[in-house]
Amino acid sequence: MKNIEIDGLCFGTLISKEEISKKVKFLYDTLLINYKKKWPLCLVVLNGAAVFANELLQNIGSEVEISSLKVYSYKGLNSTNKITVDYIPYNLIKNRNILLIEDIVDSGLTLDFLKSELINHGANRVECVTLLFKPSKYQYEIKPNYIGFNIGDEFVVGYGMDFNEKGRSLKNIYKNTIHKIN
C-alpha cells in the first residue's frame, strides 16, 4: 500500500482495513460474552474513537445506551500533558457501570483522568476498550481492559485518528515514517 502525506509528514501503512475489521469483530465478540447479563453505558471518547465505535457497536442491541464525551490533550504530534474537557455527560453516569471506547491509549493520562472524573461523579465502575495501545509509553499499572493492537512508540493517523484534524477518513491506520524533505 502506498505512502501518504499530511501537512508535510509522510505516513506508511501500519494496519490494513481488513486487519482492523477482524480485530473489531474479535473485540465485539469478547464484549458480548463479558456483558451477556447487562451492557454498561458506552461512552465514546470523541473525536478519535467515533469511527471505531461505529464499527464496534453496529450490531449491538437497541437497549444498550450509547453516549459520548470529548476531551483532548494532543497538539500536532505531541501530548500537551494537560487534559481539556469539552464535554462529559455528567447527568448520565451516577451509579452506572461505564465502558469507555477509546481509539488509542498512549501515556494513559486521558484514561486515568476520565476514570477518576467519572468515579468522582458517581459512576460505579469504569472499564475501557481501546483499539490501539502503546505499551512503551504507558505510565500506569492498570492497563485498559480490552486492547485491539499493541503498537510501538509511533504517531498514527487514519480510521478516525487525526494529524492536525486531517486523516480521520482514511480507511487504514498509518504511522509517521519520515518528515518530508522539500
Ligand code: 5GP
Ligand atoms: P494519552 O492521554 O493516553 O497520552 O493520549 C490519549 C489521546 O492522545 C488519544 O485519545 C488521542 O487523542 C491522542 N493520541 C495519542 N497517541 C496518538 C497517535 O499516535 N495518533 C493520534 N492521532 N492521536 C494520538
